[in-house]
Amino acid sequence: FGGGIRGPFLPTPPSLRASSRAAPSPPLLGLRLSGGGDAPAASALCILAPGFEELEAIAPIDLLRRANIKVTLASTEASALVLGRNGITVQADTTLDECLSTPYDCVLLPGGPPAVPANGLLAGDSRVKKLLKDQRESGKLVSAICAAPSVLKEAGALEGVRYTAHFSVKEQIPEIASDKVVVDGNVLTSQGAGTSVEFGLAIIAFLVNQQTADEVAASICFKP
Numbered sequence: 001f002g003g004g005i006r007g008p009f010l011p012t013p014p015s016l017r018a019s020s021r022a023a024p025s026p027p028l029l030g031l032r033l034s035g036g037g038d039a040p041a042a043s044a045l046c047i048l049a050p051g052f053e054e055l056e057a058i059a060p061i062d063l064l065r066r067a068n069i070k071v072t073l074a075s076t077e078a079s080a081l082v083l084g085r086n087g088i089t090v091q092a093d094t095t096l097d098e099c100l101s102t103p104y105d106c107v108l109l110p111g112g113p114p115a116v117p118a119n120g121l122l123a124g125d126s127r128v129k130k131l132l133k134d135q136r137e138s139g140k141l142v143s144a145i146c147a148a149p150s151v152l153k154e155a156g157a158l159e160g161v162r163y164t165a166h167f168s169v170k171e172q173i174p175e176i177a178s179d180k181v182v183v184d185g186n187v188l189t190s191q192g193a194g195t196s197v198e199f200g201l202a203i204i205a206f207l208v209n210q211q212t213a214d215e216v217a218a219s220i221c222f223k224p
Contacts, residue, residue, distance in 0.1 A: 038068055040068055040069060040070035041067060041068045041069055041207065041208045041212075042069045042070070042105040042106065042207040042208060043069065043070045043071075043072070043103075043104045043105050043106070044064055044069055044070070044071045044072070044104055044105060044106040044107070044108055044203070044207070045071075045072050045074055045099055045102075045104040045106070045107050045108065046060075046061055046071055046072070046073050046074065046108040046109075046110070047074055047076060047096060047107070047108070047109055047110075047122075047128060047131075048073055048074065048075050048076065048082040048090060048092055048110070049075075049076040049077075049082070049112075049114035049115075049121055049122055049125075050076075050077060050082060050083055050114065050121075051083070051084065051085045051112050051113035051114050051119075051121070052082065052084050052085065052110045052111075052112045052113075052114055053084065053085055053110050053111045053112030053145075053146060053192075053193055054084035054085070054086055054088045054090070054112075055193040055196050056110040056111050056112065056145045056146055056148075056192070056193050056196050056199070057084075057090070057108075057110040058090070059196035059197055059199070059200055060108060060143075060145075060196060060199055060200030060203060061073070061108075061200075062200070063197065063200030063201060063203075063204060063216055063220075064200060064203060064204060064207075066216045066219070066220075067204040067207075067208055067212050067213070067216050068208075069105075069106075069203075069204065069207055069208070071108075072093050072094065072099065072104070073090065073091075073092040073093045073094075074092055074093070074094055074095060074096045074098070074099045075092035075094070075095050075096065076095075076096050076114075076121075076122075076125060076127075076128070077095070078095060080092045080093075080094070080095070084112070085112045085113055096127055096128070096131075097127070100127060100131065103138075103140075104135075104140070105140055105141060105207055106140065106141040106142075106143055106203060106206075106207055107131060107132060107135045107140075107141070107142055107143065108143045108144075108203070109122070109128075109132070109142075109143065109144040109145070109148040109151060109152075110145060110146070110148060111144075111145050111146025111147040111148045111166065111192065111193075112146065112147070115144075115146065115147035115148040115150065115151050116147050116150075116168070116169070117147070117150050117169060117172050122148070122151045123150070123151050123154040123155075128151065128155070129151075129154060129155035129156075130155075132151070132152055132155035132157045133155045133156050133157050135157070136152075136155075136156075136157035136186065136187065139186055140186060141186050141187075141188060141203070141206055141207065142157050142186060142187050142188070143187075143188040143189070143190075143199070143203055144165075144188075144189050144190075145189065145190040145191070145192065145195070145196065145199050146165065146166040146190070146191070146192040146193065147165065147166050147168060147169045148165075149163050149164070149165035149169070149173055149189045150165065150169040150172045150173050152187070152189075153172065153173050157187065158173065158187065161184040161185055161187045162175075162177055162182055162184045163175070163176070163177065163182050163184065163187065163189040164176055164177040164178070164179050164180070164181065164182045164189050164190060164191055165189060165191065166191055166192045179191075180195040180198045181195060181198050181199055181202045183202060183206065188202055188203060188206060190202070197217075197220075197222055198224065201213045201216065201217055201222070204216060
């Protein structure tokens, strides 16, 4: 207790206690967690490598789950605990190796140091590149944010499409559009941490519909 003046303790009358217990809990706005009564609207795989940009992962993960999209967090390493670039540790659901034979409606790739070309952690991972290439060729959604679109290029999943990305990878992928989010066919890209909400909402619109994306946006008081 932080101090201050407290008045005398007054017991709650029995009638008020009873009515309080009987009152139903208010619904949580915009929350449609996968695993609830409804079947998931779609499935997504979010790949987490050590040093990932937390906001670029957590914001879309949160938004997708509000839209009843089942999101699986996969660690590229043997450990389920993945440390982000800003010191936030996220517990993955499984490892990437365990997900390679499972189909997903969307593969989501956050940015951060693992996606930076000079680092090469993701671009040098043959599992990640094959997964992205196969996802693109299957016609299912490939989504990447910040520096991660440069990984799509290395995987051969960025050919022939319009895209955006963080300005820091302009040397590797020079034709970066100025849009916050670009959707071209089944490739969805976004600029960076500051566009993470727009990124997540665009994925919802693609996988479910625009109405659901608008409902989720309204529930978190997001105004583009």
